[in-house]
Amino acid sequence: MSVLTRDEAQTRSRLLDVHHYTIDLDLTRGDDTFDSRTVIRFTVRGDTDTADTFVEVKPAELRTATLDGHPLDPAALDENRLPLKDLTPGEHELRVEAAMRYSRTGEGMHRFTDPTDGETYVYTQLFLDDVQRVYAAFDQPDLKAVFDLTVTAPEGWTVLANGVTEHTGDGHWKAATTPRISTYLVAVAAGPWHSVRTEHRGLPFGIHCRRSLAPHLDADADEILDVTRACFDRYHEKFTEPYPFDSYDQAFVPEFNAGAMENPGLVTFRDEFVFRSAVTDTQRQTRAMVIAHEMAHMWFGDLVTLRWWDDIWLNESFAEYMGYQTTAEATRFTDTWTDFGVTRKPWGYDADQRPSTHPVAPEDVQDTASALLNFDGISYAKGASALRQLVTWLGEKDFLAGINIHFERHKFANASLADFIDSLAAATDRDVHAWADAWLRTTGVDTLTPDVTGDNGSRVLDVARKGERPHRVAVGLYDRDLTDEGRLTLRTRLDLDLPQAEPRPIGKLPALVVLNDGDLSYAKIRFDADSFRTLSESLSGLPDPLTRAVVWNALRDAVRDGELPAATYLGIARAHLPHETDLALVDGVLAFAAGQVADRYVTPAQRPAALTTLAELCRDLMRRTEDGDHPGLRLIAVRHRIATAAHPDTIAAWLADGTVPGGPELDPELRWRILTRLAVLGATDEAAIAAELDDDPSATGREGAARCRAALPDAEAKARAWEAMFATDDLSNYLFTATAQGFWQPEQADLVAGYVPRYYTEAVALAARRGPAIADAAGRWAFPAHAVDAGTLRLGRECLADADPIPALRRKLTDQLDDLARALRVREAHTD
Numbered sequence: 001m002s003v004l005t006r007d008e009a010q011t012r013s014r015l016l017d018v019h020h021y022t023i024d025l026d027l028t029r030g031d032d033t034f035d036s037r038t039v040i041r042f043t044v045r046g047d048t049d050t051a052d053t054f055v056e057v058k059p060a061e062l063r064t065a066t067l068d069g070h071p072l073d074p075a076a077l078d079e080n081r082l083p084l085k086d087l088t089p090g091e092h093e094l095r096v097e098a099a100m101r102y103s104r105t106g107e108g109m110h111r112f113t114d115p116t117d118g119e120t121y122v123y124t125q126l127f128l129d130d131v132q133r134v135y136a137a138f139d140q141p142d143l144k145a146v147f148d149l150t151v152t153a154p155e156g157w158t159v160l161a162n163g164v165t166e167h168t169g170d171g172h173w174k175a176a177t178t179p180r181i182s183t184y185l186v187a188v189a190a191g192p193w194h195s196v197r198t199e200h201r202g203l204p205f206g207i208h209c210r211r212s213l214a215p216h217l218d219a220d221a222d223e224i225l226d227v228t229r230a231c232f233d234r235y236h237e238k239f240t241e242p243y244p245f246d247s248y249d250q251a252f253v254p255e256f257n258a259g260a261m262e263n264p265g266l267v268t269f270r271d272e273f274v275f276r277s278a279v280t281d282t283q284r285q286t287r288a289m290v291i292a293h294e295m296a297h298m299w300f301g302d303l304v305t306l307r308w309w310d311d312i313w314l315n316e317s318f319a320e321y322m323g324y325q326t327t328a329e330a331t332r333f334t335d336t337w338t339d340f341g342v343t344r345k346p347w348g349y350d351a352d353q354r355p356s357t358h359p360v361a362p363e364d365v366q367d368t369a370s371a372l373l374n375f376d377g378i379s380y381a382k383g384a385s386a387l388r389q390l391v392t393w394l395g396e397k398d399f400l401a402g403i404n405i406h407f408e409r410h411k412f413a414n415a416s417l418a419d420f421i422d423s424l425a426a427a428t429d430r431d432v433h434a435w436a437d438a439w440l441r442t443t444g445v446d447t448l449t450p451d452v453t454g455d456n457g458s459r460v461l462d463v464a465r466k467g468e469r470p471h472r473v474a475v476g477l478y479d480r481d482l483t484d485e486g487r488l489t490l491r492t493r494l495d496l497d498l499p500q501a502e503p504r505p506i507g508k509l510p511a512l513v514v515l516n517d518g519d520l521s522y523a524k525i526r527f528d529a530d531s532f533r534t535l536s537e538s539l540s541g542l543p544d545p546l547t548r549a550v551v552w553n554a555l556r557d558a559v560r561d562g563e564l565p566a567a568t569y570l571g572i573a574r575a576h577l578p579h580e581t582d583l584a585l586v587d588g589v590l591a592f593a594a595g596q597v598a599d600r601y602v603t604p605a606q607r608p609a610a611l612t613t614l615a616e617l618c619r620d621l622m623r624r625t626e627d628g629d630h631p632g633l634r635l636i637a638v639r640h641r642i643a644t645a646a647h648p649d650t651i652a653a654w655l656a657d658g659t660v661p662g663g664p665e666l667d668p669e670l671r672w673r674i675l676t677r678l679a680v681l682g683a684t685d686e687a688a689i690a691a692e693l694d695d696d697p698s699a700t701g702r703e704g705a706a707r708c709r710a711a712l713p714d715a716e717a718k719a720r721a722w723e724a725m726f727a728t729d730d731l732s733n734y735l736f737t738a739t740a741q742g743f744w745q746p747e748q749a750d751l752v753a754g755y756v757p758r759y760y761t762e763a764v765a766l767a768a769r770r771g772p773a774i775a776d777a778a779g780r781w782a783f784p785a786h787a788v789d790a791g792t793l794r795l796g797r798e799c800l801a802d803a804d805p806i807p808a809l810r811r812k813l814t815d816q817l818d819d820l821a822r823a824l825r826v827r828e829a830h831t832d
Contacts, residue, residue, distance in 0.1 A: 002079045003367040004056070004129065006308055009140040012053050015087075016138060017043040018145040021183075023135045026152040027122060027190055028171065033060050033099045034109060034122075038136040040094045040145075044087045054081040056129075057136035059098035065136075066095045080132050096136035104732045105773040106257035108133025109188075112732075114254070116212040116698045121191030123253045123268060125261060126184045128309065128375075129368045137183040142307045142414040144180040151175075153190045160189040162265045164204060164247045176246055178264065180412045182305050187263030189251045196221045200229050201236075203243070209252040209274050212698065216276045217252070223284070224250070224291070227331050231292045234330035235299070235322075238400055241407040244303045250291070254699055255734045257773055260290050262297030262319070269294075276700070277669035280632035282583040285333040292330075293323030304407060307414040309371030313360050313440075314420060316375075317383025320344070321391075324384070335582070340384070341519045341549035342588035346556060348381030349524065352445050354818045356811055360386055361417050361440040369807045372772060385522035386439045392520045393435065393472045394428055401427035438469050446471070448498070449526040450513045452506070460503035463496065463515060467523070471498040476517030476547060477510040480538070487541040488534070493517055512538075519550050524557045540576035545585060552589055559601065560822060562829035566601045569593070570613045578620035583632045586621070590614065590640045598644070599746055600788050600823040603831075607746065614644040626662045635664060642673045648683035668696045672704030679711040680745045686712070703738035710742030713751055718743065722755060725782060726762040733773055740781035749786060756784045756792055760799035763809060772808040779812020788823045796820070 019041045026035035036059075044051060058080040065072040065082060076083055084094070102111035102122065108130045113120045124134055131139045151159045151173045159165050162185070163176030178186075194214035197206040207224055209217045217224075228250065236242065245265040256270035273287045300322075301315040324336040351357060358374060360383045365371045391399045402424035410419060417440070424432045446467025454460045461475065475494040481487035491510060512534040515525040527535065535542075535551055542548050555572065558564035573593050580586050598610040621637035624630070638660055645651050655674045659665045666674070675692055678684040686709070693705040710721035721739050724731055731739065744752060763782065767775035784792060796817040799805065805813060 002081055003369040004140060005367045006310075006365065009142070009308060012138060012140065013142050015045060015051055015053055016143060017045060018138055018143045019043065021135070021137070021145050021147045021186075023147065023186070024150045024152075025134070025188065027157075028152055028154055029099070031102070031111070033101055036096075036098050036100045036135050038094075038096045040096075040136070040138070041091065042094070042138070043091050044089050046089055048089070050086040050088055052083065052085045053087065053138075054083050055094060055096070055136050056080050056132040056139040057082055057096055057098060058100075058132040060101045061099040063097045063099065064095070065097070068092055082136070094136070098136070100134060103133065104255075105770060106255055106733045107771065107773050110253075110255060112254040112699075114210055114212050114699060115702055119192050119211055121189075121193075121210060121254060123189040123191075123251065123256075124187050124263075125257065125268065126186060127258075127261060128184065128312075128372050131183045131186070134188075135186075139183050141182040141184065141305050141309070144182050144305065144412070144414065146180055147178045147186055149175040149186070149188070151188060151190060156192050157190050158193045158195065158208075160187075160193070160206075160208060160249055160251055160266050162187055162245065162263060179244060181264055181302060182414075185262070185264055185302060185305075187261075187266040187268065189253060189266065189268060193251070196225070198225060200232060200248075204247045204249075205229075206247075206249040207252070208249065209271055210254060213252070213271060213274045213276065216274050220275065224287075227288045227291050227327075228295070230330040231295050231326050234326050235295060238326075238403075239299055239407060240404045241299060241303065241411060243298060244411070245298065248295075250294075255732055257733060257776075260294045262294045262301050262315075264298060264302040267294045276698075277667035278631075278635055278664055280583050280587070280635055281333075282339060282587060282632065285327070285336060285339060285584075288331050288333050289323045289327045289336055289339075292326045293319045296322035296326070299407060300403075303412065304410040305414050307416045308365070309368060309374075310362055310365035311415075311417050312371060312374055313362075313379040313383045314417060316379045317360065317387055320380050320384035321387040325388075335545060335584075337519060338545045338549050338582055339584035339588075340381075341546060342552060342584050344377075344381045345385060345519070345522075346381075346553060346592075347377035348383075348385060348522070349377075349445055349553075349557065350560075350819075351377035351815075352382055352443065354815050356814045356818075357443045359441050359443055361436070363441070369772075373807060373811045382522060389439070389472065389521045390432075390435065394424070394430060394432070398428040398430075399424070402432075435470075442469065446523040447526065448473070448515045448523050450475075450515055450528050450531070452509065452513060452528055452530075453503075457508050459506050459509050461494075461506045461513065462503040463498055463500060465498050469523075471516075471521045471523060472496070473498060473515060473521045473523075474517045475504075476512075476514040477506055478512040478514065478534075478542065480511045480534075481541070484541075486538050488512060488538050488543070490543065512542075514547055514550060516550055517547055519546055525550065525554045526558070527554065536572055536575075539572060540579040545582035548580070548582070548585060549588075552585060556592055559597065559826065562826050565830045566597045566610070566826065567606075567830075569597060570610055574613050574617050577617055578624060581630075581633075583636060586633060587636050590617075590636070594640065594644055596823075599786060600819075601826045603827060604746070604749070608646060611644045611646050615641060615646065618644065622660075622662070628663065631664070638664065638670065639673060642670070642677050645677055645681070648678050648681045652678060652683055668698075668700065668704075671696070672701070672708070675704070676708050676711055676742065679708045679742070680713070680747055682713045684708070684712075686717075699734070703734055706735050706738040707742035710739045711745060713745075713748050715751065718752060718755070722758075725778075726758075726766050729770055733777060736774060737777050737781050740777065743782065744784050744786050746786040752784070753787075756787050757795055759784055760795055760803065763813075764799065764803045764805045767806045767809040772806070775806055775808035776812060779809050779816060783812070783816045785816065785820070788820060788827065790824065793817060793820050793824065 022039040024037040062074040159173035161175035193208040252271035260269040296319040300318040328336045406423035449464045477491045478488040618641035625634035
């Protein structure tokens with residue numbers, strides 16, 4: 001498929017003014033295709049006699065196309081481009097009729113049949129350039145138009161869209177006319193949805209899911225709607241522009257690739273957010289944050305939309321920042337920034353240290369394929385961190401004033417980074433243009449290191465900065481609590497602007513100096529020797545979870561940089577995590593300790609000892625939570641105890657009994673976790689997996705079974721899983737991911753060694769056949785991450801040099817190979 005270049009988009013934008021789309025979709029044409037009819041009314045600008053352009057459409061069959069009543073030759077379709085030649089200045093009407101393919105990869109119009117009850121659902125996911133899989137369009141974000149949509153659906157289905165929908169009879173549905181929106185924001189979700197509807201501030205609100213998930217949605221409907229209403233009200237306190245659409249629906253859809261998508265008036269979420277098993281409060285907080293994130297997009301992204309994809313960061317960074325901030329302000333989840341610090345921020349730090357890094361606001365996004373690659377930890381986590389630093393430096397009042405100027409200037413239109421900065425500049429005397437150059441046009445992570453000098457009683461603090469960005473940070477000075485051994489008390493929190501004009505007096509020597517206390521900037525931090533000794537002994541004695549998150553992140557960075565031995569990190573975790581109360585911190589530290597430290601940063605010979613340390617840590621957490629007062633903490637401990645089990649006996653007994661002694665009882669999620677680990681350890685078989693699937697025939701059950709089967713330490717099982725992933729194209733995006741997650745296991749390195757060289761050639765072919773979504777999954781989940789050796793690195797680099805993988809896979813391989821090289825350096829740094 002041809003990709004759209006920025007030059008082509010700019011040329012077409014200068015030529016066309018698009019007014020109106022009429023789209024008619026027929027979803028009753030069978031399991032493989034649907035019918036799509038599009039009428040586009042547009043004006044050609046200019047003084048020239050004639051001009052040429054093209055419209056994008058990617059059909060199974062292009063049946064007819066007419067321009068101003070004159071037929072166009074369907075054979076003229078070149079890949080996904082239908083030429084429109086000799087256009088004269090003035091108004092025109094283009095009609096396109098086509099059969100379009102349903103997707104099983106989460107791109108375009110995705111079709112899913114629920115194995116629980118046989119019901120079928122379809123929904124659109126049109127970001128970034130998958131509009132053309134559903135309807136013919138001038139597919140670029142700055143050619144906004146008004147949309148009228150009609151849909152023919154099977155009897156018994158409900159059709160959801162950007163506006164309020166009306167069933168006009170015989171399976172025909174009509175959606176209310178939209179205001180001006182971009183093509184990629186058009187949305188349809190159709191099927192026998194279970195719906196919970198209400199009204200708020202005069203607007204219809206609804207939440208929707210598959211019928212088989214109805215009891216689980218109903219159980220959480222009050223919480224979801226309470227969060228939705230609270231965030232909606234809070235945004236109306238922050239923003240002067242009212243909500244710009246006629247309704248607000250949230251559809252939880254199956255096999256969704258992203259977390260959610262900000263379609264105006266119809267936000268789509270992955271339906272894992274409809275919890276069917278026990279979850280922690282942190283998981284509920286994450287769902288609330290995603291609700292707030294997507295709602296922020298209604299203003300920043302939908303009302304005002306980027307002009308070209310180089311500003312995708314602005315959409316996502318703003319929504320990421322607003323999602324966490326508004327959730328903390330408007331809901332019961334007040335500690336969102338701790339979760340951001342320990343889970344999201346490292347995503348940005350890691351991405352920013354790879355060769356694929358790019359500025360938050362890149363200037364070289366030449367085409368749509370390149371743009372898709374920037375949908376990453378820099379556009380989300382680093383960008384949100386930069387905005388949080390901007391708010392710290394600018395002040396929230398001026399920041400919001402600038403945002404509201406931006407909405408007023410560009411509503412129902414498009415804007416660029418320059419427009420955004422100009423809007424902020426109109427609200428403040430500070431030089432936001434210089435700030436943007438320093439923060440948004442540069443790459444890499446600054447490192448801040450404290451230097452405490454002077455005599456006791458008259459110490460001074462100087463902060464060394466490796467990097468060029470200005471920072472406004474808080475510095476926490478902590479002393480030991482003389483009445484409570486192991487506890488630290490905050491003496492004071494200093495505000496510093498970096499670089500410093502001169503050292504800062506701090507009085508007597510503190511026990512611990514924490515730079516960036518409160519996590520308001522984006523930088524790696526280090527500790528002086530005295531502070532490191534203190535935190536090694538008393539990290540769990542820090543009073544604020546956000547401070548502890550900053551410290552844990554610093555330790556994580558030091559391990560990744562080869563400065564802190566993995567064994568030391570595990571020892572600190574072993575000493576302090578059993579005393580931790582914040583769920584996000586416990587889960588985040590355990591995830592890094594198991595997934596990176598134990599699986600990659602220690603040698604295979606050291607891994608059993610690392611797993612033993614983590615298993616003991618989890619047992620301590622479980623003993624601490626036996627009284628039932630901390631169910632979320634206990635659930636996290638149980639999950640990680642399962643994942644780190646080196647021997648099957650204990651977890652096999654849990655599975656047989658249907659419960660963990662002292663709780664919790666095993667729900668489907670925990671049962672599949674245990675069965676997967678038993679499969680890795682060779683302590684289960686196909687018969688047990690099939691029996692579990694009989695008990696849980698849901699979509700999640702199918703994924704669990706696929707994961708277990710791929711994890712079996714059996715040559716035939718590995719061959720079947722490999723063929724399913726790479727030799728056939730039958731697996732949906734979710735089943736591909738589940739199979740890949742099961743396939744590579746550090747315990748089975750010898751068994752799967754022969755597949756490592758095959759991966760590089762077969763992943764390239766797979767990505768070329770199945771496109772970016774599967775390419776992303778193949779690069780993320782099917783990569784042999786366990787194989788930390790020079791041979792794997794060499795094979796990967798040869799693949800990048802010689803095999804010409806598509807851009808989505810190339811980016812993933814580039815990142816994976818850099819992580820692999822880092823793991824090798826970490827091992828070498830601490831090898832005797």
